[in-house]
Amino acid sequence: MPCCCVRLPYQNPDQLVIIPTDMRNRGVKDFPFSNANFIDLREATKDEFQGLAGVYTFSFTLTDDDGMPEQVHMGFVTTNYFQLVGARIAFGRDFSDEDGQPQPPPPAPGTPSATPPQRLPIMAIVSYEYFQRRFGSNPAVLGQSLNRGSPL
Numbered sequence: 001m002p003c004c005c006v007r008l009p010y011q012n013p014d015q016l017v018i019i020p021t022d023m024r025n026r027g028v029k030d031f032p033f034s035n036a037n038f039i040d041l042r043e044a045t046k047d048e049f050q051g052l053a054g055v056y057t058f059s060f061t062l063t064d065d066d067g068m069p070e071q072v073h074m075g076f077v078t079t080n081y082f083q084l085v086g087a088r089i090a091f092g093r094d095f096s097d098e099d100g101q102p103q104p105p106p107p108a109p110g111t112p113s114a115t116p117p118q119r120l121p122i123m124a125i126v127s128y129e130y131f132q133r134r135f136g137s138n139p140a141v142l143g144q145s146l147n148r149g150s151p152l
Contacts, residue, residue: 011086017049032056038078053081062146064134072130082125090128092142099123 010016019041021031033041033054042052057075064070079095081087107114124146126134135141 015050016085051080051084053084054078055081070134089125091131091139092125095123095125 020029021033021037022029023031038052038054045052055075055077057073059071060074061069061071077095079097079100082089082094101120103119104117106116126146131137131141
């Protein structure tokens with residue numbers, strides 16, 4: 001029996017469904033979907049669900065401008081995630097479909113004088129609490145790069 005009930009701040013929380021993947025025979029819980037499996041599931045359920053979004057969370061270390069590392073909780077989400085759960089973007093913009101384009105492949109090995117293609121920017125949306133704490137709610141940081149960090 002649950003010890004508590006938390007109503008998440010989503011637009012229609014009673015309409016949200018979480019679809020985890022487990023490998024019970026191997027004792028693995030919450031195994032991430034592959035991109036191909038996610039696409040297959042999204043296509044197979046498009047008549048049953050209003051939409052399907054993906055999220056994968058993990059801990060990460062970001063480096064502040066002064067070089068101080070900070071451990072944060074991050075997630076990769078599909079570009080439709082915030083729209084689907086009804087989240088309101090307080091400042092800046094939501095993801096666009098173009099933000100979800102895969103990086104271009106590197107040149108084939110042995111290609112003479114091939115210049116590697118320019119990498120696409122990786123877009124981020126930060127929580128309002130993080131925006132206040134780290135950036136002092138300064139809207140001038142919108143569109144700026146976060147320092148690169150490393151996964152924990």
